[in-house]
Amino acid sequence: MKKIIVQKFGGSSVADAEKIKNVAKIAVKEKELGNDVLVVVSAMGKTTDGLVKLAREISPNPNPREMDMLLSTGEGVSIALLAMAIQETGHKARSLNAMQIGILTEAIHQNARITAIATERIKEAFANDEIVIVAGFQGITEDNEITTLGRGGSDTSAVALAGVLNAERCDIYTDVDGVYTADPRIVPNAAMIKEISYGEMLELARVGAKVLHPRSVETAKNVNMQVRVRSTFHPENEGSLVTSKQNLELMSHVRGIASDKKQVRVVFSCVPDTPGIAAKLFRRLCEENISVDMIIQSYARRQNKSNDITFTISEDDYKRSGDILWRVREEIGAIEVHINEDIAKVSIVGAGMVDTPGIAATMFEAIAGLGVNIKMIATSEIKISCLVSRNEADECVKALCKAFELEETGVL
Amino acid sequence: MKKIIVQKFGGSSVADAEKIKNVAKIAVKEKELGNDVLVVVSAMGKTTDGLVKLAREISPNPNPREMDMLLSTGEGVSIALLAMAIQETGHKARSLNAMQIGILTEAIHQNARITAIATERIKEAFANDEIVIVAGFQGITEDNEITTLGRGGSDTSAVALAGVLNAERCDIYTDVDGVYTADPRIVPNAAMIKEISYGEMLELARVGAKVLHPRSVETAKNVNMQVRVRSTFHPENEGSLVTSKQNLELMSHVRGIASDKKQVRVVFSCVPDTPGIAAKLFRRLCEENISVDMIIQSYARRQNKSNDITFTISEDDYKRSGDILWRVREEIGAIEVHINEDIAKVSIVGAGMVDTPGIAATMFEAIAGLGVNIKMIATSEIKISCLVSRNEADECVKALCKAFELEETGVL
Numbered sequence: 001m002k003k004i005i006v007q008k009f010g011g012s013s014v015a016d017a018e019k020i021k022n023v024a025k026i027a028v029k030e031k032e033l034g035n036d037v038l039v040v041v042s043a044m045g046k047t048t049d050g051l052v053k054l055a056r057e058i059s060p061n062p063n064p065r066e067m068d069m070l071l072s073t074g075e076g077v078s079i080a081l082l083a084m085a086i087q088e089t090g091h092k093a094r095s096l097n098a099m100q101i102g103i104l105t106e107a108i109h110q111n112a113r114i115t116a117i118a119t120e121r122i123k124e125a126f127a128n129d130e131i132v133i134v135a136g137f138q139g140i141t142e143d144n145e146i147t148t149l150g151r152g153g154s155d156t157s158a159v160a161l162a163g164v165l166n167a168e169r170c171d172i173y174t175d176v177d178g179v180y181t182a183d184p185r186i187v188p189n190a191a192m193i194k195e196i197s198y199g200e201m202l203e204l205a206r207v208g209a210k211v212l213h214p215r216s217v218e219t220a221k222n223v224n225m226q227v228r229v230r231s232t233f234h235p236e237n238e239g240s241l242v243t244s245k246q247n248l249e250l251m252s253h254v255r256g257i258a259s260d261k262k263q264v265r266v267v268f269s270c271v272p273d274t275p276g277i278a279a280k281l282f283r284r285l286c287e288e289n290i291s292v293d294m295i296i297q298s299y300a301r302r303q304n305k306s307n308d309i310t311f312t313i314s315e316d317d318y319k320r321s322g323d324i325l326w327r328v329r330e331e332i333g334a335i336e337v338h339i340n341e342d343i344a345k346v347s348i349v350g351a352g353m354v355d356t357p358g359i360a361a362t363m364f365e366a367i368a369g370l371g372v373n374i375k376m377i378a379t380s381e382i383k384i385s386c387l388v389s390r391n392e393a394d395e396c397v398k399a400l401c402k403a404f405e406l407e408e409t410g411v412l
Numbered sequence: 413m414k415k416i417i418v419q420k421f422g423g424s425s426v427a428d429a430e431k432i433k434n435v436a437k438i439a440v441k442e443k444e445l446g447n448d449v450l451v452v453v454s455a456m457g458k459t460t461d462g463l464v465k466l467a468r469e470i471s472p473n474p475n476p477r478e479m480d481m482l483l484s485t486g487e488g489v490s491i492a493l494l495a496m497a498i499q500e501t502g503h504k505a506r507s508l509n510a511m512q513i514g515i516l517t518e519a520i521h522q523n524a525r526i527t528a529i530a531t532e533r534i535k536e537a538f539a540n541d542e543i544v545i546v547a548g549f550q551g552i553t554e555d556n557e558i559t560t561l562g563r564g565g566s567d568t569s570a571v572a573l574a575g576v577l578n579a580e581r582c583d584i585y586t587d588v589d590g591v592y593t594a595d596p597r598i599v600p601n602a603a604m605i606k607e608i609s610y611g612e613m614l615e616l617a618r619v620g621a622k623v624l625h626p627r628s629v630e631t632a633k634n635v636n637m638q639v640r641v642r643s644t645f646h647p648e649n650e651g652s653l654v655t656s657k658q659n660l661e662l663m664s665h666v667r668g669i670a671s672d673k674k675q676v677r678v679v680f681s682c683v684p685d686t687p688g689i690a691a692k693l694f695r696r697l698c699e700e701n702i703s704v705d706m707i708i709q710s711y712a713r714r715q716n717k718s719n720d721i722t723f724t725i726s727e728d729d730y731k732r733s734g735d736i737l738w739r740v741r742e743e744i745g746a747i748e749v750h751i752n753e754d755i756a757k758v759s760i761v762g763a764g765m766v767d768t769p770g771i772a773a774t775m776f777e778a779i780a781g782l783g784v785n786i787k788m789i790a791t792s793e794i795k796i797s798c799l800v801s802r803n804e805a806d807e808c809v810k811a812l813c814k815a816f817e818l819e820e821t822g823v824l
Contacts, residue, residue, distance in 0.1 A: 017469035051489065057429035059496045066499070069507050070492035073485040077463065080482035084471045087478070095481050099511050100556050144512050 004126070004167040005030050008040040008136065008158035012175050013232040014078045015045035017085075024085035026173065026235045027131055031091060036126040038165065040136040040158040041082055043074025061322070064109035068138075068148045072098070075135035075154075083133045092130040096121060098138040099146070103157070105139030111150035111289055112139055114157070114219075117164045134161060151316075152213020159216045163223030170225050172212060173232040178240035179204070179211050181406035182257040186394045189408040190401060193240050193255065200255050200351050201242045203383040206293075207347030208260030217242065253359060254350040254404040259393045261344040263293060264318040265376070266325060270306040270335035277332055278309060284328045290317045294345070294378040294385060306335075310376065312345065312387070343375060344393035347385040348400060360384055366403040370395050416538070416579040417442050420452040420548065420570035424587050425644040426490045427457035429497075436497035438585070438647045439543055443503060448538040450577065452548040452570040453494055455486025473734070476521035480550075480560045484510070487547035487566075495545045504542040508533060510550040511558070515569065517551030523562035523701055524551055526569070526631075529576045546573060564625020571628045575635030582637050583651075584624060585644040590652035591616070591623050593818035594669040598806045601820040602813060605652050605667065612667050612763050613654045615795040619759030620672030629654065665771060666762040666816040671805045673756040675705060676730040677788070678737060682718040682747035689744055690721060696740045702729045706757070706790040706797060718747070722788065724757065724799070755787060756805035759797040760812060772796055778815040782807050 007030065009023050023039070031037045042048075051070050055062040062070075079095035086093035102118030125132045136154025139147045149156055155172055162170035179201065182190040196204075198221035205214040211229055220227045220242060230239030271277055278297065285292055295311040313321075318339070329337050346367075353359045363384055367374055372395070376387035388396055401407055419439060426432050435451070443449045454460075463482050467474040474482075491507035498505035514530030537544045548566025551559045561568055567584055574582035591613065594602040608616075610633035617626040623641055632639045632654060642651030683689055690709065697704055707723040725733075730751070741749050758779075765771045775796055779786055784807065788799035800808055813819055 017466060020470060054429060054489075054493060055496060058432060058493055059500045062496045063499050066492045066495045066505075066507060069495070069509075070489060073488035073492075076485035076488065077466075077482060080478045080485075081466060081470055083478045083481070084467060084474045087475050088471045093478075095478060097481075100558075146512075 002034065002036045002126075004036045004038065004162075004165050006038045006040065006158050006162035006165065006167045006170045007173060008154060008170065009042070009173045009232060010154065010175070011042040011045050011047065013173055014041055014082065017081070019232075020078070020081050020085045021088075023082060023173075023232065024089060026232070027082075027086060028089050028091050029235075031131055035168070038122060038132045038134060038161060038167070039082065040134045040154055040161060041075060041078045042136050042154040043071075044078050044081075047074040047077065061320075065145065068109045068146050071148050072135070072138040072146045075137055079133045079135045086131050086133070092128065093133060094125050094130045095133040095135075096125070097135045099140050099144065101134060103139045105141060105147045105149070107141040107143070107145065107147070108289075109147055112141075112147035114139055114149070114160045117160060119164055122161075122165065149215075152215045155213050155216030156219050159219040159223070159225055159227060162225045163219065167225065169228060170220070171228045171230055172216075173230055173235070174211060175232060176211060176229075177231045177234060177237055178229050179209065179242075179256070181255065182397050182401045183209070183259070186259070186397045187257075187401045187407070191406060191408045195241045195243060195245065196255065197351060198242060198244060199382055200349055203347070203349040203380065204256045204258055207258045207345060207349060207383060207385055209256060209258040212242070253353055253356045254348045254406065256349050257347070257397050257400045257404070257406060258349065259344055259346045259397050261390050261393055262315045263312045263343055263345055263387075264315055265310065265312050265340040265343045265387065266318075267338040267340075268309045268329060268332070268334040268336075269338060271309050272333050273307045277307075281309060281328060281332050284331065285313075288321065288324045290321060290324070294376060294387070296376060296378065309334075312343070312376075315341070342390050343387045344390045345385050345387055346393055346396045346400065347383055348404065349383045351382050353382055353384070362403055363400060366399045367396050370399055372396060414446065414448045414538075416448045416450065416574075416577050418450045418452065418570055418574035418577065418579045418582045420566060420582065420584045421454070421644060422566065422586055423454040423457050423459070425585055426453055426494065429493070431644075432490070432493050432497045433500075435494060435585075435644065436501055438644070439494075439498060440501050440503050441647075443543055447580070450534060450544045450546060450573060450579070451494065452546045452566055452573060453487060453490045454548050454566040455483075456490050456493075459486040459489065473732070477557065480521045480558050483560050484547070484550040484558050487549055491545045491547050498543050498545070504540065505545060506537050506542045507545040507547075508537075509547045511552050511556065513546065515551040517553060517559045517561070519553040519555070519557065519559070520701075521559055524553075524559035526551055526561070526572045529572060531576055534573075534577065561627075564627045567625045567628030568631050571631040571635070571637055571639060574637045575631065579637065581640060582632070583640045583642055584628075585642055585647070586623060587644065588623060588641075589643045589646060589649055590641050591621065591654070591668070593667065594809050594813045595621070595671070598671070598809045599669075599813045599819070603818060603820045607653045607655060607657065608667065609763060610654060610656060611794055612761055615759070615761040615792065616668045616670055619757060619761060619795060619797055620670040621668060624654070665765055665768045666760045666818065668761050669759070669809050669812045669816070669818060670761070671756055671758045671809050673802050673805055674727045675724045675755055675757055675799075676727055677722065677724050677752040677755045677799065678730075679750040679752075680721045680741060680744070680746040680748075681750060683721050684745050685719045689719075693721060693740060693744050696743065697725075700733065700736050702733060702736070706788060706799070708788060708790065721746075724755070724788075727753070754802050755799045756802045757797050757799055758805055758808045758812065759795055760816065761795045763794050765794055765796070774815055775812060778811045779808050782811055784808060
């Protein structure tokens with residue numbers, strides 16, 4: 001029985017004909033090692049942005065079903081071109097879209113989750129010695145409606161396919177060399193992480209390390225799939241391995257720093273302090289498909305028994321939310337809504353943190369040392385996040401990298 | 413029971429957001445007359461050309477299956493955008509691709525014929541008061557492989573859909589006002605034809621009048637569907653009606669002139685004069701999916717009992733034919749193959765021609781009057797075609813328009 005390797009290439013890796021030929025070489029090399037190879041690709045370069053722009057020229061608020069019909073065409077182009085490029089090398093290849101494979105999702109447009117994947121068609125192609133090229137990011141419902149998986153969709157497609165195929169490994173090729181302790185564009189001497197656990201990667205991804213989307217890490221954890229993050233342009237490097245190995249978590253306390261400048265802070269002010277209000281608020285946001293990140297509720301501080309509920313949402317969700325926040329305000333009887341777009345989230349992540357005293361203090365001291373005001377704090381077992389002003393975020397990342405000794409001293 | 417109107421818009425009618433909004437208006441207007449409306453669209457503007465160019469950058473001879481995967485994405489974009497544009501007007505709309513509807517074709521890539529169309533999904537949408545937007549040009553095989561219909565595919569999709577839906581009428585919107593007696597770019601005072609029979613339209617289309625593809629006219633004739641050719645930019649005009657009415661054929665002898673400058677003449681010289689050779693030749697070309705137009709075989713004129721077989725094929729088929737013609741030459745034992753790309757076909761079409769003496773003579777005289785040499789002649793019951801040099805074709809069309817009195821004197 002041959003081993004199955006799943007590879008995933010993002011939009012920048014297939015941005016033009018030359019880059020597609022490079023991807024073909026990487027896939028063929030893995031095939032020539034004697035493996036069955038399945039390649040998941042995103043849409044070419046800025047294709048998706050171009051399609052979104054076209055849609056907005058036609059409608060300020062395009063229908064989500066039609067957006068999915070529209071956006072799913074992007075991957076249709078790249079899979080066919082990659083199949084041709086592989087065929088040019090003399091190998092057999094076959095592109096398949098979500099409908100042809102049967103990548104089933106929930107009946108939710110623009111942000112669907114995968115529920116099941118049929119493998120017959122893929123196995124047929126493998127049996128016929130073909131490299132299989134699959135459109136990432138897309139799925140279908142039981143009624144044959146096209147859905148898309150939302151942000152991080154192609155990574156998630158790749159990991160999920162690797163899972164159902166019992167693949168040996170899922171290689172996520174990107175334009176960086178692997179997972180770093182901090183964004184190398186902000187901290188040039190950030191160190192590359194050779195191995196990282198699902199939990200740590202998940203938190204790093206959640207707090208803004210863009211190399212892997214949290215959904216794909218969650219999926220990898222669920223199906224226990226080893227994921228290697230590596231460079232399309234230096235495929236000879238091994239990159240970073242995301243794995244279930246738990247002993248890694250003892251190796252160091254803080255594993256990485258990340259920042260996210262695409263968040264908006266929302267404050268619902270003077271909310272009635274009665275049971276069920278928060279539940280109602282976040283249920284309504286969920287119905288509107290708005291994902292909430294940090295949530296803070298202070299004490300009921302006023303005599304009129306009212307609360308402030310503060311949370312952050314992504315800029316994208318905010319932009320498309322229209323008057324939803326104001327409608328929700330009325331529904332739950334809050335007096336005011338305050339929006340603050342000048343925020344950034346800076347986070348430290350590491351599995352050993354909970355057990356190590358002084359980590360939080362070190363973080364707050366490093367930020368205070370810059371004269372930066374912390375606007376909000378949230379913690380999990382393996383993460384501490386602080387909100388600061390957007391233009392202060394990079395400074396904070398640099399200072400934290402130094403404070404926690406995460407700069408390059410060889411690979412960690 | 414509501415009447416069903418099928419509309420088809422080509423690439424130039426949906427080339428940008430503004431044009432798509434204009435198409436939406438035309439569709440909505442028909443809907444507001446109380447009809448059920450199904451709109452077939454092609455890919456936007458030069459999308460298909462762009463995709464073909466990308467494919468050629470990757471492979472000089474791209475795999476036909478993958479070309480179909482690639483090209484079918486073009487219509488995926490335009491259907492979604494048109495659905496959004498209609499929704500903006502406050503009407504309901506739903507885009508559907510060939511896989512979702514079930515537009516079944518033969519398992520031939522790049523030039524498949526439609527074998528069956530499922531109507532359930534469309535009828536559901538009509539029952540839900542939706543305007544249905546369908547991707548033209550594409551189909552699927554029974555194995556869920558994507559096919560494309562080749563040239564004229566979207567027209568054919570529209571007419572075939574109109575047929576299975578028992579539509580009242582199929583409106584083909586184009587960038588011209590209707591069917592003219594000759595190409596108005598060559599003969600500015602050519603007359604518009606108000607009504608034309610399937611047979612005449614078929615011959616006009618076959619000999620190069622580009623307003624409708626012959627396949628779509630054949631399909632219209634098969635399913636007895638009235639087709640109206642009209643302008644996207646002047647939808648208030650009625651355009652030309654293609655219909656089964658036979659009495660029209662008596663109204664005038666020569667109905668139209670057309671020229672085709674995209675043909676190549678092939679001569680297989682010194683072919684053995686034995687039974688079955690022509691059959692073998694054209695069977696092989698058919699296997700290679702090369703369509704042959706005019707065919708002429710002269711007398712076996714030499715003592716060595718050999719023949720010349722001459723025929724024309726489209727420039728596109730010639731370009732992708734590679735060394736096929738030379739391989740076929742060997743297989744049938746011909747001595748030489750001569751290719752002539754400097755040819756154009758000029759044709760006159762009219763149902764009354766057979767019964768009218770002197771039509772052919774008038775044609776040859778008009779061409780001779782220009783000092784133009786006729787390289788080949790072929791006739792059918794309602795058509796006479798002559799091959800001339802490519803740069804002489806326009807002159808011939810003008811002279812023939814004059815000779816047969818087909819210039820504008822009010823609408824014919």
